[in-house]
């Protein structure tokens with residue numbers, strides 16, 4: 001006799017409810033609740049837990065996002081549940097896994113491990129001027145920093161946000177950037193590599209704007225994220241302007257597998273970027289990024 | 295506006311730092327103040343480079359006309375120098391320069407300054423050194439931009 005099948009066969013996506021705590025190597029299932037196309041190759045997805053949720057991430061931490069059947073990649077948190085009610089990630093499609101993640105529509109299920117790593121530690125910047133420099137997809141891990149600083153604006157000195165993008169069309173969170181710009185006492189500048197007539201922002205490298213920002217470098221805590229070359233040139237300029245190296249925070253990127261200091265894939269000199277980073281001070285990063293190692 | 299106030303305006307520009315007060319006086323003698331409304335052209339591609347500009351307030355764009363319309367190559371904001379085609383023959387502008395916002399600039403007469411540099415070569419050397427620094431800075435940032443930092447292959 002053929003056993004009666006349940007109305008809906010259990011699949012990875014429709015089993016609901018909590019599970020026993022599984023440890024950092026087992027992904028929790030999350031359901032995609034929103035999918036927003038930020039630009040031609042970048043998408044922001046919002047996630048709600050199906051299983052027990054992961055711990056609330058700190059700005060700058062990352063999760064390992066698992067596109068079932070394709071692969072798992074580290075992606076920074078671009079929105080924290082305590083601020084947004086959902087877990088948000090902004091993903092640029094560069095290869096098989098990130099492309100699969102960018103294709104996830106509302107209702108799809110994804111695996112999430114984490115949160116991992118050392119975050120930006122925004123509260124330690126209280127009382128000082130704040131400089132946030134995000135280039136390209138590097139604005140994603142900084143979005144929670146901007147939100148946290150704006151939510152407690154009175155606790156910080158002058159606040160400057162400098163954003164670099166390839167073209168005006170590539171700019172992430174364009175509408176939100178306009179809302180940040182409208183906040184009194186927050187200085188926002190956007191510069192792109194190429195634009196046509198009609199673009200009212202800047203054209204050029206982010207460094208060209210540093211000396212025009214209303215901050216005092218020696219009293220400033222800086223948060224930098226973007227292509228490594230951008231981080232290097234910006235950090236050196238800020239340093240030269242008088243900012244101490246341990247007040248410059250940068251987010252490092254290295255290939256990752258385990259994310260829990262086991263496999264060694266993410267090593268950069270003495271650092272395991274998954275656990276000692278991704279956010280480190282320039283005092284730590286300067287020599288590691290300056291040396292050509294291979 | 296008289297030469298004294300032009301002198302004060304120039305002395306306040308970081309782009310002329312390292313020059314001696316007497317040098318600033320000499321440059322100021324070749325300068326006048328001008329305001330360019332948003333959208334106005336400071337100069338056009340292939341025009342004679344009879345002037346250069348020190349932007350005091352506002353922002354200008356270096357543009358190049360293409361078949362699909364003007365492309366913005368660079369924007370230059372307050373406290374910066376615009377133009378070095380005046381330095382060497384054939385003294386012709388390579389780009390259009392347009393004001394993106396209302397722009398206040400000190401306009402320096404190039405022939406006047408070149409004559410002073412030729413007459414006092416020590417002064418001329420200091421001016422060239424300052425300009426060389428600006429040119430090197432721009433060249434280096436341009437080279438970094440050539441890397442297409444935010445393009446595919448530079449994921450973050």
Ligand SMILES: Cc1cc2nc3c(=O)[nH]c(=O)nc-3n(C[C@H](O)[C@H](O)[C@H](O)COP(=O)(O)OP(=O)(O)OC[C@H]3O[C@@H](n4cnc5c(N)ncnc54)[C@H](O)[C@@H]3O)c2cc1C
Nearest residue numbers: 073074075076090091092094095096097098253254278449
């Ligand atoms: C801590 C951390 C946080 C990250 N946060 C984000 C984020 O918020 N959003 C986001 O879109 N990406 C982020 N990344 C990068 C992301 O993990 C990679 O883009 C992803 O692993 C690529 O995997 P793939 O299988 O799609 O492509 P692959 O097939 O692995 O690679 C495709 C192409 O992209 C290049 N590439 C892969 N990874 C990187 C990288 N890290 N840097 C530069 N080039 C790379 C490869 O050289 C290759 O040419 C982060 C990485 C780290 C380490």
Ligand code: FES
Nearest residue numbers: 259262263264274
């Ligand atoms: S990713 Fe395995 S040790 Fe860091």
